[in-house]
Each structure stands twice: as structure tokens, then as C-alpha cells.
Amino acid sequence: MSLTVTAESFRLREVFTISRGSRTEAKVLTVRLARGGITGWGECVPYARYGESPASVTAQIGRLPAGITREALQDLLPPGAARNAVDCALWDHAAKAAGVRVWRLAGLPAPKPQTTAFTLSLDTPENMRAAAARHAHRPILKIKLGTPDDMARLEAVRAGAPKPTIIVDANEGWSAEVYADLAPHLLRLGVAMVEQPLPAGADDMLAEIARPLPVCADESCHDRATLAGLKGKYDIVNIKLDKTGGLTEALALRDAARAAGFGVMVGSMVGTSLAMAPAVLVAQGALYTDLDGPLLLAEDRANPLHYAAGMVHPPEAELWG
Secondary structure (H helix, E strand, O other): OEEEEEEEEEEEEEEEEEOOEEEEEEEEEEEEEEEOOEEEEEEEOOOHHHOOOHHHHHHHHHOOOOOOOHHHHHHHOOOOHHHHHHHHHHHHHHHHHHOOOHHHHOOOOOOOOEEEOEEEOOOOHHHHHHHHHHOOOOOEEEEEOOOOOHHHHHHHHHHHOOOOEEEEEOOOOOOHHHHHHHHHHHHHOOEEEEEOOOOOOOOHHHHOOOOOOOEEEOOOOOOHHHHHHHOOOOOEEEEOHHHHOOHHHHHHHHHHHHHOOOEEEEOOOOOOHHHHHHHHHHOOOOOEEOOOHHHHEOOOOOOOOOEEOOEEOOOOOOOOO
16 A cells, blocks of 8 residues: 655645735645555545644654554544545545445445535625625625624625625634623624634634624544534534645534534645535535635645535546545
């Protein structure tokens, strides 16, 4: 067996900004696992917020033993980007070796297209209103906020796009006081859900203050081990494969979250169709799907995911799985 890691960059259509900074390209790691004349592949996005870098993730993968199995991988690497890319490569390899689709191997029903949110990056209110107007035909708009000027931005987006469902992602940018002040206005403007309003590790106040609209855990939720600490604070959990450490744990987290009474959202880092492909399987039946990464790119993988009428379609076998 050979396991190779390649750093790649994919240009974005335009600058993408959140409360932590801006980017003009998606920097990803592509993992290829070759065994028995068959190559499976997967993609991850090392994320500095979680102490990851391309170098650290590459080193983690490089220490894996030859002949690694998906079962052994769960114990050898922690949840995160490195395990995600290898786990998805193992799933892809297994599907190709068996000549069946991944969803069959995983005992899942055939996947169907899912309505996906489209993300508007942080900008001036004027620019965000213009962006909202350009995308007002989409069913769900996700708005990146988390600054002192958020109300002006949100008002501008709603003015530019009166009809779409709006969900808000503060990326840990608010305090409990700011969120409590903003919440009535979020409701007034028809916001359906707010994602990670407070910093992970400093979100206990969510259990003590009123939550007039559903609150989703993103940075506070990684794998099943984090679920217990979210009870009473969050209504929804955002499952991202780069946090769970791959499709294996993502599916298990989805089932455990639903059993514990949480709603499910499925999201991703900014990556290519290769990163979104396994997440589409997890997104089946989710309250919210946020797999718009390829729509933000100026260039993508060969055989990319198909997007139409606000929906993301399951991957073809030529891409993954």
C-alpha cells in the first residue's frame, strides 16, 4: 500500500471573508491511497483554528502504518483533517475494489439531491446587499457575521434578498450580551437559525439566556465525544468531516446527535467537490445542508458535483465513492 499527500490550491471566484480573515484560494491536501492496483482518494482542509497546518497534517498521515484499515484509523488518529482525508480515501478505495457505491457499503439508502445554503462572505453592507440581490434566487443564504457592524449588514442582506431563508454564522464573534441584544432583530428579519454565536469553551451562557431562535454548534461540536457538553446550550449540531475525522465518524455522529434530540446541519470548510462528495451522504435528511464550496471556486476537480436549482447532487463514481 502507498499513501501520498499532495498540497493543492484552487482559486476562488472572489475574496472570501469571515470574522477571522480573508482568502483568495482554497488550500487543500489531497490523499491518494493505492493498493492492489486501485487508488482511492480524499481531501481535507487543515484548519489553523484547530491547531492544524498542512505540515502537521502531512506528518500525521506519514506516520500511519502500511496496510492501515478504516477501523484501525479511528484509534490511530484523532478527529481532524488528517483522519478525514485518509478515512475518505479508504472508503473510496473499498467502493472501487468492490465495484459498488460507498452508500451501499455503508448500508445507506441511495442518496438524493439536497437543498444547499449559499454563503455570502463578510463585506460592507452595500456590497453584501448587492451580493444578496445577485443570489436572491437561491433558497437559503448563509451570512457570515461576527463584527460590531452586523445589524447594518443583516438589514442590507434582507433588503437585497427578501425571499430566501437566511441563516447566520457568527464564527464565535459575539459575546452573550451582544447576542442577547441581536436576537430580537434576527427574528424580526426572518433569520431561521444562528450558528456558533459565542466562542467554543465560553458558551455556557447559552444554557442560561433565552434562545428565541435555534442555535447551532459548529466550533463547539467535533465528534460524538463532544455531544454531551452541548446539551441545553444548542439545538442543532454542524457536522463537518474535517472536524469529525472522516465519513465513518460523521455518520456515527449524525445518528448519535439525532438520538440525543439535536437537529443536524452538514457543512464543510472551503474545498473542492472531492471534499463535498462524502458529506452529501451525511447530509441526507439534514435540517440544513451547507455544501456550497465548489460554487465559491473559480476552478474545481474533474467530474465535479452537479449543482442546480439550489440543490447539490450526489457525486458520480468518477469523482468519489
